[in-house]
Amino acid sequence: MSEPRPTPPPPCEDYPVPRRVTAELDLDLxxxxxxxxxxxxxxxxxxxSEQLTFSSGDRVYTPTEIVDQSGSRxxxxxxxxxxxxxxxxxxxxxxxxxxxxxDLETITYLRPIRYCQSDExxxxxRRQFRGLAGAELIAAVSTFVASSVTYTPGLSLGTDSAVTxxxxxxxxxxxxxxxxxxxxxxxxxxxxxxxxxxxxLEPMDFHAVAEAYLDGAWYVIDATRLSDRRSLxxxxxxxxxxxxxxxxxxxxxxxxxxxxxxAVLDDETTDATTPDDHEALVQxx
Numbered sequence: 001m002s003e004p005r006p007t008p009p010p011p012c013e014d015y016p017v018p019r020r021v022t023a024e025l026d027l028d029l030x031x032x033x034x035x036x037x038x039x040x041x042x043x044x045x046x047x048x049s050e051q052l053t054f055s056s057g058d059r060v061y062t063p064t065e066i067v068d069q070s071g072s073r074x075x076x077x078x079x080x081x082x083x084x085x086x087x088x089x090x091x092x093x094x095x096x097x098x099x100x101x102x103d104l105e106t107i108t109y110l111r112p113i114r115y116c117q118s119d120e121x122x123x124x125x126r127r128q129f130r131g132l133a134g135a136e137l138i139a140a141v142s143t144f145v146a147s148s149v150t151y152t153p154g155l156s157l158g159t160d161s162a163v164t165x166x167x168x169x170x171x172x173x174x175x176x177x178x179x180x181x182x183x184x185x186x187x188x189x190x191x192x193x194x195x196x197x198x199x200x201l202e203p204m205d206f207h208a209v210a211e212a213y214l215d216g217a218w219y220v221i222d223a224t225r226l227s228d229r230r231s232l233x234x235x236x237x238x239x240x241x242x243x244x245x246x247x248x249x250x251x252x253x254x255x256x257x258x259x260x261x262x263a264v265l266d267d268e269t270t271d272a273t274t275p276d277d278h279e280a281l282v283q284x285x
Contacts, residue, residue, distance in 0.1 A: 017231075017265045017266065017267050018048065018091055018092060018093050018265070018266035018267060019091070019092045019197070019199050019231060019233055019263060019264070019265055019266060020089070020090070020091050020092075020262075020263070020264050020265075020266045021041065021088075021089070021090050021091075021092065021197040021233055021262070021263045022088065022089045022260070022261065022262040022263070023039045023086070023087075023088040023089075023206075023246075023259075023260070023261050023262075024085075024086065024087055024088075024258070024259070024260040024261075025037075025039075025084075025085075025086040025247070025256065025258070025259050026083065026084075026085055026086075026256075026257040026258040026259075027079075027083065027084040027085075027086065027254055027255065027256060027257060028082075028083060028084075028254070028255035028257050029079045029080065029081050029082060029083070029084055029252065029253070029254055029255075030081060030252055030253030030254070030255070031081050031251075031252040031253060032078065032079070032080055032081060032251070032252060033078070033079050033249050033250070033251050033252030033253070033254055034076070034078055034249060034250045034251050034252075035076065035077055035078070035079050035084075035247070035248075035249050035254070036074055036075070036076045036247070036248045036249065037063070037074070037075045037076075037086065037246065037247055038072060038073070038074055038075075038195065038235060038236045038244060038245065038246055038247075039052075039075075039086070039088050039206075039235065039246050039247075040052055040073050040075065040088060040090070040235065041073075041090050041092060041197075041233055041234065041235065042070075042071045042072055042073060042096070042234040042235060042236065042237070043067050043071040043072075043073055044071055044096040044097055044099065045092055045096045045233060045234060045285075046092065046093045046094045046095070046096065047090050047091065047092060047093065048091040048092075048093045049089075049090060049091045050088075050089070050090040050091075051087070051088070051089050051090070052075065052087070052088045053085075053086070053087045053088075054075075054077060054079075054084065054085070054086055055084075055085050055087075056079070056080070056082055056083055056084050056085065057082075057083075061077045061079065061084075062077070063075035063076055063077040064076045064077070069102075069105070070099070070105075070236075070237035070238070071096075071099055071234075071237065072235070072236035072237055072238070072243075072244070073236075083257075091266055092233050092285075094285065095285030096234065096284075096285060098217065098283070101213065101216075101218070105190075106190045106213060108239065109185070109190035109191055109192045109213065109239065110185050110188065110190050111185070111239075112182075112185065113239045113240050114161065114240065114242065115160075115161045115162060115178045115240035115241055115242065116161070116162050116178050116181040116182040116185065116191075116193075116239070116240050117161060117162055117163050117182055118181075118182045118183075118185035118186040119186075120163050120182075121162060121163065121166065121182050121183060121186050122186045124166075124183075124186075125182075125183045125186035125187050126186070126187070128140075128144060128183075129141065129144075129183070129187055132187070133187075133189075134214060134215075135214065135281060137184070137187055137189060138184070138189075138212045138214065138219060138221060138281070139279065141180055141183050141184055141187075141212075141221070142180065142221045142223050142278065144183070145176055145179050145180050145183070145223035146176075146223045146224070146225055146278075148166070148169060148179075149165060149166075149169055149170060149171055149175065149176055149179065149223070150169060150170045151170075151171070151172065151173075151176075151224055151226070152170040152171065152172070153172055153203065155170055155171075156168075156170060156171040156172055156175050160175055161178060162175075162178040162179045162181070162182035162183075163182075165178065165179050166179060172224075173205075173207050173208040173209070173222075173224050173226070174193075174208040174241045176208075176210075176222075176223040176224050177193055177194075177208045177209055177210040177221075177223070177241075178193070178240060178241065179223070180210035180212075180221050180223050181193060181210045181240065184210070184212050189212055189213065189214070190212070190213035191210055191211065191212050191213065192210070192211050192213075192218070192237060192238065192239065193208065193209075193210060193211075193237070193238050193239065193240050193241060193243065193244055194208070194209050194210070194211055194220070194232075194234055194235075194236070194237050194244070194284060195207070195208055195234075195235040195236040195237075195241075195244040195246070196208070196209060196227075196232040196233055196234055196235055196284065197232070197233040197235065197261070197263035198226070198227035198228075198231070198232055198233075198263055199228070199231045199233075199263040199264050199265050200227070200228060200231070200263075200264070200265070201226055201227055201263065202226065204261055204262060204263070205261050206235070206246055206261055207222075207226075207227055207232070208241065208244070209221060209222045209227070209229070209232065209284075210222075210223070211237075211284070214281075217283060218283060218284075219281045219282060219283060220232065220282055220283065220284050222278065225278055227276075228275070228276040229276050229278070229282040229284070230276060230282055230285065231265070231285075232284045232285065233263065233285070234284050234285075
């Protein structure tokens with residue numbers, strides 16, 4: 001007989017200020033190609049408005065929307081040779097409801113994977129965080145990664161993993177998230193990757209954070225300390241960056257000619273909150 005599930009804590013309060021998120025991609029397709037995008041707010045995020053378009057000259061593509069078990073919305077289409085313009089804009093009005101996490105998901109988020117080799121950092125994690133668990137472990141891992149890695153845009157590679165980042169001590173948001181996830185999994189705490197829009201982020205881009213599973217809820221860790229975690233808008237959730245890529249393609253060449261990402265508080269006159277101390281337990285809205 002299975003043990004009863006822990007009762008999840010109540011969902012975090014709605015972020016009081018609407019957020020406007022924007023993504024623009026201009027692509028050059030070398031041939032007919034299968035395209036998969038993850039740039040929209042995840043399923044369940046409350047929206048006042050949303051517009052997503054795919055066009056090439058006068059032609060407008062209608063994608064197929066696929067929603068995965070975590071609520072990530074994938075948009076798939078077959079593009080023909082030539083330019084492709086992708087435009088997305090949405091206004092987010094509050095926090096999304098907390099989704100149930102299955103036993104299978106928690107098992108999945110404990111396993112080592114390509115970019116988060118928890119098995120390879122096991123010994124280091126056990127030495128570094130010996131005796132820690134729960135919220136103390138989350139705080140310790142976040143602080144360790146924040147102080148051990150230097151944010152260096154343009155120097156890390158898309159193939160870099162948590163092990164690579166620990167060796168070089170440099171990276172961008174995805175690298176920070178991978179290290180946090182690997183260390184937490186090595187300490188037997190389920191952890192996952194989340195791609196987000198982050199209002200006020202500098203430099204502005206799609207943002208990546210880690211989430212740790214504790215007492216039936218997922219808590220966000222941004223070891224870069226660059227975002228206000230309370231204003232994040234979830235795009236995609238997965239095991240590592242490969243599950244949450246904003247664009248993947250098969251069967252042809254795709255050139256990224258231009259990309260523009262923005263996320264702002266829609267009411268700039270409102271001082272919504274005090275600064276994020278990156279110490280309190282926070283859930284992505």
